[in-house]
Amino acid sequence: MSFTVLSLGGPVAPEGEDVLRAAGIVLLSTGPYPGKAELLALLAEIQPDALVVRLVERVDAEVLMASPALKVVAKHGSGVNDIDVAAAAALGIPVLASVGANAHSVAEHALTLMLALAKDLKSQDDFMRRGGWGRKAYRGYELRARTLGIVGFGAIGSAFAGLVVPLGVKTIAYDPYVPDAVFGVQAERVPDLDTLLSRADVVSLHCPLTEETRGMIGARALTLMKRDAVLINTARGEIVDERALVKALNGGDIGAAGLDVFASEPPAKANPIWKCPNVIVSPHVGGATEEAWREISLMTCRNLMAFLEGRRIDARFFARPDRFPGEQ
Incomplete structure (x- = not known):
């Protein structure tokens, strides 16, 4: 079965792209900070199975519902404050985070x-x-x-x-x-x-x-x-x-x-x-080294591939909105 992944705000690192494409997954991306109207239209058109959240204002309930095929959302990073995790949970859409990749x-x-x-x-x-x-x-x-x-x-x-x-x-x-x-x-x-x-x-x-x-x-x-x-x-x-x-x-x-x-x-x-x-x-670059970008992309894409293929993912990668753990 073929799946489509849309990266919001730019592509993942080439190493991450290789992981998904080797599994036969179609990978697409938008430019940085796509406008909401543009994003909603794109989601309705291509109906991705998964979203990677990089540079986007916010993934809210309206965005989450724009693709009927959407199964999972993955943050390209650890902080999920730009994703409405509670709305995703209500819709039955899990949110993954690349915990520890840029630590x-x-x-x-x-x-x-x-x-x-x-x-x-x-x-x-x-x-x-x-x-x-x-x-x-x-x-x-x-x-x-x-x-x-x-x-x-x-x-x-x-x-x-x-x-x-x-x-x-x-x-x-x-x-x-x-x-x-x-x-x-x-x-x-x-x-x-x-x-x-x-x-x-x-x-x-x-x-x-x-x-x-x-x-x-x-x-x-x-x-x-x-x-x-x-x-x-x-x-x-x-x-x-x-x-x-x-x-x-x-x-x-x-x-x-x-x-x-x-x-x-x-x-x-x-x-x-x-x-x-x-x-x-400094301009929010703490986790933006080449090494961190590569590790975040690899972790994000491996977890997405595992989820889409029905394999088990460690619980620590699932975002929970009701806790205050140390930032991963």
Whole structure:
């Protein structure tokens, strides 16, 4: 039996395409961020059996119902906030996520942001480009013996904890949905978010965007952090209240922030975050290395092929909207 897979927002990596085509599956793709009217018409026309979600505004109930043949949706990545998982469940359409495929890439990016801020790299680069030299403007510090607080201890959070071990960093972590065994010797489990925020010198977010986590790091949370603490966000921008963050950064309530994600992407030119000198930013590229893209595509396509062929898929690849596990 032949199946058709439509990738929304661009093709998967060639290695992933090879997996599907070797199984006789027809693979098609749209351009980045297709308009909804265009997308609905295309789905009705080709009636794909499966969707791969890459770069699209949102896969809602209307999109899910546009193809009567649709059997499964697969996120090309780990965060499924751009898919209405509850609507898919109501329609009997499972949603898969490529759990852990980009974990090391994102963990390395979080480490890079943390080190760049600790070593004052942004201001030192600016200082030298203006003709400066010497140590008088340097505000770097050692991370050794400082405390890293990880929010969400899934594949990414636990990978990050492993990366900082050689630095002599003490790691604490909060995730109410993973068993104690996951924390192992790499991180001390703390009972609640408030405890983590008050103890950590660096707070790094690795939880998914859910109704529970949306705006979780707001004005109150930021006041619990140390005045010289650093906030790292490589998860989802909407987890942080950006207005509250800007106010905290400008008011000296926290020390600095490293941001790879934003509530609105790309952030507007008028976004006040640009005026904060104690922020380093990147354009949501934490999980976009060539290695991660290849692994995500392979995992996505292998899981899709297995599902379409009626083979068993590990439960961890199925998205669940009613949980707050560590971002995978």
